[in-house]
Amino acid sequence: MAVLVLVLLSALAILSPPSEAKLYRNFYQKTCPRFDQIMQDTTTNKQINSPSTAAATLRLFFHDCLLNGCDGSILISSTAFNTAERDADINLSLPGDAFDVIVRAKTALELACPNVVSCADILAVATRNLVTMVGGPYYNVYLGRKDGFVSKSSTVEGNLPKPTMNMSQIIQIFASRGFSVQQMVALSGAHTIGFSHCKEFISGIYNYSKVAKSDPQYNQRFASALQSACADYKNNPTLSVFNDIMTPNKFDNLYFQNLPKGLALLKSDHALNSDPRTKPFVQMYAADQKMFFQAFAQAMEKLSNYGVKSGKAGEIRRRCDAIN
């Protein structure tokens, strides 16, 4: 009988795909009962003291998930032997506040329940809490991710969208990870908060007048304002502008309403409103915040489950910035 059970169990193990990590709603209920409370306290305190944390963390999480799945690999620091993801060019602008909120949560959680909670789970929950705190929709974050072992800056190129990419390239980055065009547009609504550095959009704000009126790229007054805001950007590369100039700190659908008015910041934001594949979704979300919130919440839940690691494919890191 015991042999039969063993055979059955191993057959089951072979049948279930190893890559499909199972996540649970209450994963830490027994092993770290104060998990939710500690996460809530840490994210709230950090956001109150540094209001840019929410946008910073949302972008950090997005970049983590797209590179090798949501496995906390973006949190790893470079060593003498390895240049990590976070030191790739595109990630150098990820703000310190985002890393800091994860360190704070991890420190508090290690005191309460050592070696139990993964950095990948902390990043996923911190993102959800912070999005909700600035007015965005709530969504479930299932737990039990392991932290990844691999973080290489050389794997970043081509795997994260850039404002200079055309829409087909951007769609492809999302499609190769199972995200539809509609989900990509909904996720791009993340640009309702946070800011961009001048160098990310400077090339577009000087030739706005060449564009036909029927397809407004930059609104002329907006472009002039951007030109003066960024006038000194070569000497001061930290100069930056809010992504959603109407309600920069509030998670809402104003980002989508801005696009047809020529008030988008990045070339890729403008493109969402001019490409026939994406424009219908922009119009839909601009007209109906509830629909945007539903779509964003669903897409974020999907993103949070993307490529998660389990079993021997990962570990519970003791510090989020280094492999054990």
Ligand code: HEM
């Ligand atoms: C669709 C293609 C996308 C492109 C080309 C893009 C590009 C960028 C760029 C260039 C910045 C400015 C970074 C800086 O100067 O510091 C930025 C900011 C930001 N992005 Fe995206 N992004 C895209 C999609 C997304 C998605 C899907 C999310 C999240 C789900 C996201 C979240 C954010 C956030 C929150 C910020 C503000 C960061 C801050 O304030 O620190 N982006 N993005």
